[in-house]
Amino acid sequence: MSKLWEKLASPPAEYRSAPLWSWNDKLEPAELERQIEEMHAAGIGGFFMHARGGLQTPYMGEAWMESIRISIVKSRELGMNSWFYDENGWPSGFADGEVPARGIAYQQKMLAWEKPPFRHPVERAIACYSLEAASGEYRLLPQEESGAADLAMYYEVNPYYTDTLSKLAVGEFITAAYERYWEEFGQLEAEGAALPGIFTDEPQFARGRLPWSFELEEAFASRSGYMVQEILPALFFPQRSSNKARYDYWSTVTAMFTEAYAKQIGDFCAAKGWAATGHVVDEQELMHQVTSVGDPMAFYEYLQIPGCDWLGRFVGEEPLVPKQVSSAARQTGKKRTITESFGCSGWNVSIQDLRRIGEWQFVHGINFLCQHLQGYSLRGLRKRDYPPSLFYQQPWWKDYRGFNDYFARLSMILAEGTGRAEVLLLHPVRSAWLAQCGEDTSAIVPYHEAFALLTRWLCQALIEHDYGSESIIARHGRVSEGQFIVGEAAYRTVIIPPSLTLDRVTAALLQEFVEQGGHLVACGPAPALVSGEDSGQLERLLQSAVQPEWNSEALRSAVAAVSAPFVQITDEAGKKLASDTLNVRSVNLEDSVVYYIVNSGTEGCGNVNIELRQRGRVSLIDPETGSITELDSEASAQGMRVALPLYAAHSLLLKVEEYGDADVAREIAESMEAAESREVVESEEAAEGREVVESEEAAVVLELGPEEPGGSGE
Structure with missing residues (x-):
């Protein structure tokens, strides 16, 4: 047995959960150490030191830095990992107000338009346009003709957040947060302290608006070969040039955000031996992605541990949020993917709910659990901060170790395995x-x-x-x-x-x-x-x-026809099972293939037949204990078949190892020949009915809107 499988009984800290530890009151050294000991006893591997509403210790002050130092020392003593968090609250990027306080060049800006009479501040004007009545097209006017304008473009300012398209502004944020932590604690890294990295939370550029930056004109001209002022009306009104204009504008904006924020932070962390981790805002729908981040997957490329946010007590019908992360990670060679989970799931959330939500994300490619959150204090309004607090305040806290051991074992197997999707x-x-x-x-x-x-x-x-x-x-x-x-x-x-x-x-x-x-x-x-x-x-x-x-x-x-599924699941009657809550992920791990089958629904599937498109010895891995038990299995035409119960909010972790004994291999080959003829009969019997979830095939109209964006679609 390899060292990896030997670790399964007690996975190391790197695979264990690391919650957001909400520092939300006056921080006391003895209480910090006590809470870290509580986490360690509960099987938690580390924590993100997260400034949050209610904090009474001055952020980034002397006492704040000393609290971090105490936490690092204590976590090192217990073999845990101390992670930084880069902001006072969220969204990340404003350095507790330091960055926007440097002036308008550093502040968030959004495009706006106005028709006569013009009332916008002259100093915020970008360009003016005349309307050709016959065609409905807007034409850029030279400065001297602006008095005859039918349309003016200008920018509005949010003085409380940062221009995240600006390398200058984000560079100031890195100086204020990342550089400051490195100056204070970088030497501890050399001394062997476990300082794996830093979490960035919900960076964004406009969130429902169209962004502007003083650096946009030059960046757009460099990428597109013409002036951005020429096409600004086409971003808001149907024009002949709308398709190309919007493509060029959002391509530029996405690249600016990705390079200014994700790449600069990722490069800084890589140079220091840290991992940049966290997630962007509005990952869940295309309608929100465009104006918030442009392309979330482009952002993930530059984080050493890309991640997502999953709030609420539910699992999704479709896997967009976790799969965007896991796809980018696999393609760019990142082993770890993180989820900030369980916020807004309520004080009465159950361990079964937490497991169901976590496993739904893990089967879609996540492998690092960051619980939202653990409250240092619940005094006053703090108990209403996107509850629950999954910490010592819970009545089930003494039983929480089993939950964290379970996900640590899943994390180790799924992180060390390589994806097989083709x-x-x-x-x-x-x-x-x-x-x-x-x-x-x-x-x-x-x-x-x-x-x-x-x-x-x-x-x-x-x-x-x-x-x-x-x-x-x-x-x-x-x-x-x-x-x-x-x-x-x-x-x-x-x-x-x-x-x-x-x-x-x-x-x-x-x-x-x-x-x-x-x-x-x-x-x-x-x-x-x-x-x-x-x-x-x-x-x-x-x-x-x-x-x-x-x-x-x-x-x-x-x-x-070319890429058949690696797994087939049928009920006892031979009908294929299909559901939004029945999902599979397989990984190559050393000399084995591991199949992770998850039922994240609230109803069980009963006894199921599982056919794996892989030949070999089949074992069941128990993430609750770390034990591995060989199963009775039979050969099929495609691989191996096992029968197991699959309960509600339940998963199966199957390991298939190649046979090493030549005689056994011959015996299996012979049984497969028999299986092929048997399956002809079985497939005919099963053809009478396939149990498939309602697919909502009529929910998406095939006439998917106009080719001219912004039109009526009729």
């Missing part, structure tokens, strides 16, 4: 860029719903898949031997969701992919634009694609 579903956020009309997101909705439904159908069919950000593809995409490769992940099948546009790099790579025999599936309405411009390039490409009808079975058949 299907890539392109992420359509760039089509959302085109459909965003000013602050109106309504034209994005059908594209979001179609994307969400596609990933649900794939999950219901147990077809493991990743998402493809065209920002990451542009940097790390290539084609080799009929495989579409993104960084460290290779795919045999690529799916184009209903879209308006593909990026120029993506389109070229897909053409090369099909020419090498790659399997392309396109779901209509198919894109007609390349980088926001009309192009005949895609017509030829789409002729090489399989274009299934818009239903779950047609999609499953189209994909499975």
Whole structure:
């Protein structure tokens, strides 16, 4: 048995949960040490020292730094990890007000427009335009003709947050938070203290508005080859140039945010031996992603441990939030993925609820649990801070060790394993860029719903898949031997969701992919634009694609023709099971394949038959104890079959090892021949009915809106 499996009984701190430890009162040395001891006894591996509402110790002052030092020393004594958190509250980026206090160049700015009479401050004017009545087109006016303008563009200022598109402003934030922590505690790293990294929380650039920055004009001209002032009306009103204008604008904004914030922080942490971790805001829907972060997956590339936020007492129908993170991590070679979970789940949340929510995210690619939150104090209003506090205040606290041991074992196995998905579903956020009309997101909705439904159908069919950000593809995409490769992940099948546009790099790579025999599936309405411009390039490409009808079975058949699921699950009657809450993840781990099967629903599946597309000895891993028990299994035509119960809010962790004994291997081969003939009979019997969850196939209208964003769609 390898050292990894030997650690399963008692996983080390690096795989254990690390909650947000809410520092929300006057910090006392003895109480800090007592609470760290409580965490250690409960099987928690570390903590994020998080300034939060109610804090009575001056943030970043002498007593604050001493509290951190005490916590680092105590955690080191107990073999735990002390993580920094980069802000006083959230969203990260303003350094407790220090950054915006430096002046307007550092402050958040948003685009605004006005028609006569003009009342906006002259010093905030960007450009003026005249309206050509016949065409409805706006024309940029020279400065001397601004008196005849029909439209003015200007910017508004939020003096309390930071211009996160600005390298200057974010650089000041890094100086105020990251540099300060390094100066105070960097020497402890050299002395062996466990200081793994720092958490950044919900950075954003406009959240419902369109961002502006003093650095935008130069960045846009450099990327696009023309002045941003020429196209500003097209961001808010339908114009002939709207598609290209919006594509170029949001492409620039996304790159600026990613490079100014994620890359600068990631580079700083890498240079110090730290891991930058955390998550952006508004990860859950395309309608919110555009104006908050541009492309969340592009941001994740630069975090050493990318992550997400999951609030509430529920699991999602579709896995967008965790799968965006895990896809980017796999493609860019990141082992760890973190979730900030359980905030707003309520004081009466149960351990079963917590496990169900956590495992739903883990089966979709997360492997590091950060509980939201643990309150240093619950005095006064503190108990109402996005509850619950999952800490010593809970009546079940003494039993919490089992929960943390359970997720530590899952974390170790899933983090050390490598993903096996060979299907890539392109992420359509760039089509959302085109459909965003000013602050109106309504034209994005059908594209979001179609994307969400596609990933649900794939999950219901147990077809493991990743998402493809065209920002990451542009940097790390290539084609080799009929495989579409993104960084460290290779795919045999690529799916184009209903879209308006593909990026120029993506389109070229897909053409090369099909020419090498790659399997392309396109779901209509198919894109007609390349980088926001009309192009005949895609017509030829789409002729090489399989274009299934818009239903779950047609999609499953189209994909499975080349990329069949690694697992099949049937009930005792032989009917295939499919549900939004029944999901699978498999990883290669040393000389084994591990299959993680999760029922995150509130109803059990009864006794199920599980067919694994892998031959070998099958064992059941128990994350509650770390024990591994060999199972009775039988060979099937595709691999191995086992029968097990699958309860509500329950999971199965199966390990398949290759047979080492040649005689046993021959015996298995013979039994597989018998299994093939037996399965012919079984498949005929099972063909009478397939138990499939209601797919909401009619929920997404096939006529997915206008090609001209902002139109009526009629």
